[in-house]
Amino acid sequence: MKIAIEGCCHGELDAIYAHIASLEHQNGYKVDLLLICGDFQAVRNHRDLQCMAVPDKYKKLGGFAKYYTGDARAPILTLVIGGNHEASNYFWELYHGGWIAPNIYYLGHAGCVQVNGVRIAGASGIFKPQDYRQGHWERIPYNHGSMRSIYHIREYNIRRLSLLSSPTVFLSHDWPQGIEHHGDLRGLLRRKPYFRDDINKGALGSPPMMSLLRTLQPQWWFSAHLHCRFEATVVHQSQAPGPSGWQSDAAKSAEKTNPDEINIEDDEDEHMAAAGDSTATSRNADEIVLDDEETEVEAAPPPPPPPSETKFLALDKCLPKRQFLEVIDVDVPASVPSGGAVPLLTFDPEWLAITRAFNQHMTLNRAQSSxxxxxPAREAVRQEMGWIKEHVLSGKEGGTVKVDDVQQFVMTAPGPGSEGRDIKAQPPYYPNPQTAALCALLQIENKVDLVVPGGGGGSGSAS
Structure with missing residues (x-):
């Protein structure tokens, strides 16, 4: 399966699809799937712009609105995660994931799905230590602080993702902390010398993302955010998943500074030192190596299996002469029938079990419950997996559930020109039927649509 990966989108869908079409024509292949690593900017109308944390000069509709209204259709199945410049009100509607436009699917604040049997997981947002351990307290209308904190990733989602078995592909907006040490660091610093201070302090990238990379050990990891292309390879020391980082203290590093990033007043936190990642192994130069030493061993143990590795790739934003897109080949599992003209998007059963097991721990106020x-968390997921097999997958062809069988795209907000006179005001909250449908499938409480009395950018009171 050919997969195209885009860095930051910034509303440039037309240019991205056109670039893919050009590559298809030049190379004689067909791209099956597009993955976008954040700053997607799913802005449906002018009032959505009031929920996006960017300076006023950047508040432009962009190209997404016509895909939302049906005036255009995505030519390729497209999966996206959120970054730090989003219409956060729309993405909250689909917290668990859903169609944001026909043929464009949002993975949610955290999520995992399958495309032709290939498991693709992702985490939206960026890391900020002061908000990492909070609950989801933000409510529309957002104030200056909540408009930013709503896209700061929460420990709740990192813990959920850490319970996954290894996906093939993982998407994050932030880079994993320390990933620069696994690639051409000197070349990176030649292109981006202002990264040096943060790298020296161990403050470049997200600690939770590196924890997940070590735990999940996916084949591919794609990121954006820093607006440059960078390759790295992380070699894992064993075939088994690494330590989960379940109790890891990810709140000891702050977001990096990037002059090419859109600066938002107080969104630049004071850098906090954290230990950088290192995979160096020690060797003893004084050891005496004997040529015939191997022959003295009667029965040498079989060699260990080769270590697994994760290929990391960060990409730029969609602009002329930038390295913003890559096309790769990913093997489809042998058990999945081949030859289908349209990629098949299905729910990942394990993620459904995790969602069902952990919904009780989703907190809607600042103080996150324990x-x-x-x-016990993994045992709860095992038990819920049994429930999923019995109540969701039973009788389904191939033991899978098509996303379209549960969620169908619905316009919840009006398109441009129909949002009312006061286009400078934030919109009301629109409950999304796709979220209700997924919660009904899993028989869990729909906490996403709970309205906090007197809320709106406040502290929240429900849990």
Missing amino acids: YPDED
Whole structure:
């Protein structure tokens, strides 16, 4: 399966699809799937712009609105995650994931789906230590602080993602902290010398993302945010998943500074030092190596399996002469029938089980409730997997559930020109039927649509 990966979108869907069409024509292939690593900017109308944390000069509709209204259709199945410049009100409607336009699917604040059997997981937002351990307290209308904190990733979602078995592909907006040490660091610093201070302090990238990379050990990891192309390879020391980082203290590093990034007043936090990642192994130069030493061993143990590795790729934003898109080949599992003209998007059963097991721990106020220990959490997921097999997958062809069988795209907000006279005001909250449908499938409480009395950018009171 050919997969195209885009860095930051910034509303440039037309240019991205046109670039893919050009590559298809030049190379004689067909791209099956497009992945976009954040700053997608799913802005449906002018009032959505009031929920996006950017300076006023950047508040432009962009190209998404016509895909939302049906005036255009995405030519390729497109999966997206959120970054730090989004219409956060729309993405909250689809917290668990859903269609944001026909043929364009949002993975949610955290999520995992399958495309032709290939498992693709992702985490939206960026890391900020002061908000990492909070609950989801933000409510529309957002104030200056909540408009920013709503896209700061929460420990709740990192813990949920850490319970996954290894996906093939993982998407994040932030880079994993320390990933620069696994690639051409000197070349990166030649192109981006202002990264040096943050790298020296271990403050470049997201600690939770590196924890997940070590835990999940996906084949591919794609990121954006820093507006440059960078390759790296992380070699894992064993085939088994690494330590989960269930209790890891990810709140000891702050977001990096990027002069090419859109600056938002107080969105630049004071950098906090954190230990950088290192995979160096020690060797003993004084050891005496004997040529015939191997022959003295009667029965040498079989060699260990080769270590697994994760290929990391960060991409730029969609602008002329930027390295913003890559096309790769990913093997489809042998158990999945081949030859289908349209890629098949299905729910990932394990993620459904995790969602069902952890919904009770989703908190809607600032103070996040406590979590179970890792072993009980994994046991809860195992039990819920049994429930999923019995109540969701039973009788389904191939033991899978098509996303379209549960969620169908619905316009919840009006398109441009129909949003009313006061286009400078934030919109009301629109409950999304796709979220209700997924919660009904899993028989869990729909906490996403809970309205806090007297809320709106406040502290929240429900849990």
